[in-house]
Amino acid sequence: MNSDEVGVTKMSESDVVNEAEVSPITEEAFEIEQEQRSLEMERRLARRRRFLQRVQQQGLALVLIVVVCIMWVSSPYFMNKYNLLTAASVVSILGIMAVTETLLVISAEIDISIGGVMALVSVIVGLLVGHGLNIWLAAAVGMVAAAGVGAINGIITVFFKINSLVTTLGTFSIATGLAYVLSGTTTVQISGGGFGFLGSGYIFSVPSTVYFFLAIWLVGAYIARYTTLGRHIYATGDNIDAADRSGIRPNKIRMGLFIFNSLAAGFAGLVVTSELVSSAPQIGDPYLLAVVTAVILGGASLTGGRGRLSGTLLAVAILGVVQNGFALLEFSSYLQNLVTGCLLIMAVLVDQFVRRAEQ
Amino acid sequence: MAYRKSNGIKVVGRVVLPVVLVAGMAVATSGAGAAVKSSNAVTAHSLSNPTKALCKSGKTYKIGYEVFSSSQPFAVSVSKSLVAAAKKVGCASVITEVDNMNGPQAIANVKTEINEGINLFVDFQVLAPYQQAIANLLKSHHIPAVTIVGALLPGFPSLGLDPYNGEEKGMLAQAAFVKSKYPGVSPYFVGGAEPESGAAVLLRYKGAVAGFKKAFPGLPASHIIEVDTNGTQSTAYSVAKQAASRIPAGSVVMTQAVNDEDTAGVWQGVTAHGGFKAVTAESFGGDSYGMSQVCANPKSYAGAWNLEPSTWGPTALTLVMDQENGKKVPASTSILGVQATKANGMAGCK
Numbered sequence: 001m002n003s004d005e006v007g008v009t010k011m012s013e014s015d016v017v018n019e020a021e022v023s024p025i026t027e028e029a030f031e032i033e034q035e036q037r038s039l040e041m042e043r044r045l046a047r048r049r050r051f052l053q054r055v056q057q058q059g060l061a062l063v064l065i066v067v068v069c070i071m072w073v074s075s076p077y078f079m080n081k082y083n084l085l086t087a088a089s090v091v092s093i094l095g096i097m098a099v100t101e102t103l104l105v106i107s108a109e110i111d112i113s114i115g116g117v118m119a120l121v122s123v124i125v126g127l128l129v130g131h132g133l134n135i136w137l138a139a140a141v142g143m144v145a146a147a148g149v150g151a152i153n154g155i156i157t158v159f160f161k162i163n164s165l166v167t168t169l170g171t172f173s174i175a176t177g178l179a180y181v182l183s184g185t186t187t188v189q190i191s192g193g194g195f196g197f198l199g200s201g202y203i204f205s206v207p208s209t210v211y212f213f214l215a216i217w218l219v220g221a222y223i224a225r226y227t228t229l230g231r232h233i234y235a236t237g238d239n240i241d242a243a244d245r246s247g248i249r250p251n252k253i254r255m256g257l258f259i260f261n262s263l264a265a266g267f268a269g270l271v272v273t274s275e276l277v278s279s280a281p282q283i284g285d286p287y288l289l290a291v292v293t294a295v296i297l298g299g300a301s302l303t304g305g306r307g308r309l310s311g312t313l314l315a316v317a318i319l320g321v322v323q324n325g326f327a328l329l330e331f332s333s334y335l336q337n338l339v340t341g342c343l344l345i346m347a348v349l350v351d352q353f354v355r356r357a358e359q
Numbered sequence: 360m361a362y363r364k365s366n367g368i369k370v371v372g373r374v375v376l377p378v379v380l381v382a383g384m385a386v387a388t389s390g391a392g393a394a395v396k397s398s399n400a401v402t403a404h405s406l407s408n409p410t411k412a413l414c415k416s417g418k419t420y421k422i423g424y425e426v427f428s429s430s431q432p433f434a435v436s437v438s439k440s441l442v443a444a445a446k447k448v449g450c451a452s453v454i455t456e457v458d459n460m461n462g463p464q465a466i467a468n469v470k471t472e473i474n475e476g477i478n479l480f481v482d483f484q485v486l487a488p489y490q491q492a493i494a495n496l497l498k499s500h501h502i503p504a505v506t507i508v509g510a511l512l513p514g515f516p517s518l519g520l521d522p523y524n525g526e527e528k529g530m531l532a533q534a535a536f537v538k539s540k541y542p543g544v545s546p547y548f549v550g551g552a553e554p555e556s557g558a559a560v561l562l563r564y565k566g567a568v569a570g571f572k573k574a575f576p577g578l579p580a581s582h583i584i585e586v587d588t589n590g591t592q593s594t595a596y597s598v599a600k601q602a603a604s605r606i607p608a609g610s611v612v613m614t615q616a617v618n619d620e621d622t623a624g625v626w627q628g629v630t631a632h633g634g635f636k637a638v639t640a641e642s643f644g645g646d647s648y649g650m651s652q653v654c655a656n657p658k659s660y661a662g663a664w665n666l667e668p669s670t671w672g673p674t675a676l677t678l679v680m681d682q683e684n685g686k687k688v689p690a691s692t693s694i695l696g697v698q699a700t701k702a703n704g705m706a707g708c709k
Contacts, residue, residue: 007526075605077604077605078500078604082603082604082632082633082634083601083604086600086601086603086632089600090597090600090601184430184431185430185619186647186648187592187619187623187648187649189648189652189655191653191655202630230691242566256515262469272593273633275593275596276592276593276623276624276627276629277627278592278598278620278623278648280592280593280620282590282591282592283591283592283593284590285589285593285594286589286593286594286597310650323597323601324601324604326598327586327597327598327601327602328601328602328604330584330585330586330602330606331556332587333594334555334585358560
């Protein structure tokens with residue numbers, strides 16, 4: 001017989017009664033205390049998360065200011081209204097894709113087929129116009145094809161549970177290959193029908209591409225911040241099983257995001273085709289790295305559940321200034337690749353650091 | 360609505376990219392400096408019209424032809440012109456094999472052709488790492504050969520473009536166009552380079568700069584702006600559009616790049632920037648896209664420097680048959696090109 005058993009046998013009847021009366025209250029108090037502690041911890045975590053997000057955002061703004069200042073000092077042509085508008089118009093194309101890619105990354109997926117989709121849409125438009133179809137109808141067919149690629153990405157990723165990186169790498173290759181096959185690797189001149197407005201139009205002296213980007217950004221930011229759909233996207237990325245159990249339909253959301261992302265890439269393809277007055281299978285080549293960099297640099301986490309479109313906007317602006325600076329200073333594309341790669345790695349490291357700090 | 364389908368030498372540069380041009384041009388140019396002064400380089404015009412005189416009495420010439428693509432426009436043009444030239448001389452026939460950019464397949468194709476009894480060979484395989492094996496096969500069977508553009512075929516003569524002089528002449532043609540339309544101006548030049556494709560392609564840009572300096576001597580260095588097109592029209596567009604901010608408003612801006620598509624991108628980018636008195640261009644390569652640009656924009660395009668892909672097949676045929684006939688051929692033969700404009704009818708405008 002051990003000492004505990006001895007202790008119990010020594011307790012009086014009244015003690016037993018008292019214990020029976022007190023015990024539930026103590027347990028309840030304990031549970032309440034635990035719950036309060038847990039809530040407090042969650043609140044602290046949320047505060048820390050908000051703080052880190054603010055730091056990230058302000059850090060980005062700081063980087064933007066520094067980059068602008070460097071460029072201002074380095075090139076007398078930089079701080080010129082026309083140059084800034086030019087830079088904005090150039091970077092808006094990647095911005096259009098960065099918006100939907102950000103939402104996709106928040107949902108813990110990624111799409112690297114965008115360059116292929118751009119090329120495919122451009123080539124389809126060229127082919128159809130060549131066969132006498134109205135340019136806007138051809139553009140509509142191109143967009144349907146883009147949506148088709150998005151749907152394939154979604155179906156393979158969501159229903160066959162294949163990693164989206166692998167899926168979209170495959171569809172990138174397919175779409176690019178198809179674009180080359182359909183075009184016979186040729187460049188096709190397209191013009192007329194007011195199509196030029198998409199890429200080269202101006203409204204109140206501001207390039208049309210800037211309006212397209214801002215419009216898509218505003219819609220994206222509104223959805224992410226103020227709508228149920230936005231909250232569901234975050235919940236899907238944060239914990240897909242929990243989201244599923246709580247009545248959110250994460251598969252539907254991810255499917256939709258893949259399709260919208262491809263549509264954005266298709267639209268960007270149309271804009272570039274319009275700018276160049278030509279369709280070509282190579283038009284998507286320069287965009288993939290820049291778009292992914294903008295998204296990650298903007299604070300969207302590759303593991304999902306976190307990211308803001310305001311961050312993406314700042315990141316797009318940073319990349320725009322860097323690109324413009326490189327063009328003005330006649331730096332080689334090697335150096336630009338180097339800088340973009342460094343920014344991407346830095347952004348991923350910062351994301352990792354923030355995740356650890358949150359825990 | 361305008362629509363024109365192009366067939367482009369540019370596509371060789373893009374699809375086959377550095378391997379083709381860097382390695383291939385090595386023969387034609389033998390490095391940056393040598394290319395310009397190469398004593399071996401001859402223009403192809405004297406060779407581009409093979410006749411029955413190439414046929415030795417009673418002899419038949421079975422020519423193996425290995426080509427990297429059956430759809431790429433420049434390759435198609437070369438292939439068609441080779442077959443047509445063989446038909447024209449009468450005593451030659453061409454056995455064509457396509458490798459679709461698959462090196463091991465190319466080697467297998469050459470073996471197949473040797474088994475079929477070819478006695479001459481024209482090489483348009485563009486992957487440099489496989490050329491030595493092909494050269495060894497041909498040497499072991501004592502088959503005379505010539506290689507077109509792509510990659511060097513060690514020990515055999517080559518046929519390629521003259522990048523430096525071609526671009527320089529193209530620039531001089533554009534300068535004449537500018538001087539006639541805007542006499543007395545001090546223009547700016549935005550040149551599309553593609554340094555990532557190697558020294559041979561960079562020679563094209565250098566040739567254009569040399570032409571600009573020759574046409575407008577004494578202009579400050581700020582009048583020459585190099586943009587890195589990275590080999591795509593869309594990049595050419597965006598970098599040129601941004602770099603144009605360095606040029607004072609109201610200037611006349613000349614544009615040129617390493618091929619037709621890049622030239623179009625640079626010209627479109629600078630034009631889209633706006634604010635200039637005029638933006639002119641000279642296309643380089645002369646593929647149908649370049650020609651369509653010349654036809655569609657006659658006020659801006661001086662013309663296209665046409666490398667005449669349809670002359671490459673007959674020239675290759677002459678070079679390879681001359682070898683079989685015991686005639687000495689130059690180690691490298693360069694296609695200089697000619698100016699194609701709307702006015703001279705060579706652009707083929709409707």
